[in-house]
Amino acid sequence: xxxxxxxxxxxxxxxxxxxxxxxxxxxxxxxxxxxxxxxxxxxxxxxxxxxxxxxxxxxxxxxxxxxxxxxxxxxxxxxxxxxxxxxxxxxxxxxxxxxxxxxxxxxxxxxxxxxxxxxxxxxxxxxxxxxxxxxxxxxxxxxxxxxxxxxxxxxxxxxxxxxxxxxxxxxxxxxxxxxxxxxxxxxxxxxxxxxxxxxxxxxxxxxxxxxxxxxxxxxxxxxxxxxxxxxxxxxxxxxxxxxxxxxxxxxxxxxxxxxxxxxxxxxxxxxxxxxxxxxxxxxxxxxxxxxxxxxxxxxxxxxxxxxxxxx
Numbered sequence: 001x002x003x004x005x006x007x008x009x010x011x012x013x014x015x016x017x018x019x020x021x022x023x024x025x026x027x028x029x030x031x032x033x034x035x036x037x038x039x040x041x042x043x044x045x046x047x048x049x050x051x052x053x054x055x056x057x058x059x060x061x062x063x064x065x066x067x068x069x070x071x072x073x074x075x076x077x078x079x080x081x082x083x084x085x086x087x088x089x090x091x092x093x094x095x096x097x098x099x100x101x102x103x104x105x106x107x108x109x110x111x112x113x114x115x116x117x118x119x120x121x122x123x124x125x126x127x128x129x130x131x132x133x134x135x136x137x138x139x140x141x142x143x144x145x146x147x148x149x150x151x152x153x154x155x156x157x158x159x160x161x162x163x164x165x166x167x168x169x170x171x172x173x174x175x176x177x178x179x180x181x182x183x184x185x186x187x188x189x190x191x192x193x194x195x196x197x198x199x200x201x202x203x204x205x206x207x208x209x210x211x212x213x214x215x216x217x218x219x220x221x222x223x224x225x226x227x228x229x230x231x232x233x234x235x236x237x238x239x240x241x242x243x244x245x246x247x248x249x250x251x252x253x254x255x256x257x258x259x260x261x262x263x264x265x266x267x268x269x270x271x272x273x274x275x276x277x278x279x280x281x282x283x284x285x286x287x288x289x290x291x292x293x294x295x296x297x298x299x300x301x302x303x304x305x306x307x308x309x310x311x
Contacts, residue, residue, distance in 0.1 A: 043247045047250045048252065054143075055149055063152075066099055070149060071154060074092060075092075077157075091216075092110075094109065098307055105275060108217075110216070113126040114282075115141060118140065148308060148310070157249050160248075169229065170192050171222065172190050172193075172225065175191045182199070182204075186200075201222065227272065275304075280292075
């Protein structure tokens, strides 16, 4: 009897240790998840910068209602090579994300496109809007020029692009031009783009007979693959590393809660359609512009409106 009682006591003791360990394990696990979530929110909040612009609709309600939305993507010439001034937008793209059709339409706008900028006359390059009035004037100018609402924006400098590449990891693109830039050689065909060579690949234009249009194509290729790879990520740790990487080099009016909605309800929109606004080089008063015909502009506008499901 004494032996049996001792055995039962020992078994109860083991169960108490086991239950205590499980409680500690799950408590630690819950704390770790909370810590990751808190840090990810904090990193996202550090990128948030609200901008007032003359939108024709509420961009926040568009996402909460899970409707197609437009996103202005601007790349600036700061963050690398010792550049710290605001400058102009080196890269201008408009993305339309449609969760119903599971597509993202990505359109490049030539930075030298001749446009009217409110308060600055009619003969301007579209990338000057950012220099004159920051993100707000850039959004107003681009949505007025394209004739579509711009719901949200992302602004990233060159260092941010390098860090984003580092966080997401290498991607493969199909390169159509053999060239060497900044000490890196890029052969024709499938090549790997990573944090080391991403700027050399996306910024080259002088060796390309297409000039800035060739550079815009390479930028779309890289961003497309980064987005596709990013959409496959469903790990909170990875999201945090991405947000940490770009938090000091990116600004956006997308909140953390909106980012969560995009990560869940918009993540299937990975079929990316690439568009290019095409103009003709023209010199006016000694300044080189890309002059876009009204028919070319109308065609792009209609495609973007179709993707946004608006008339």
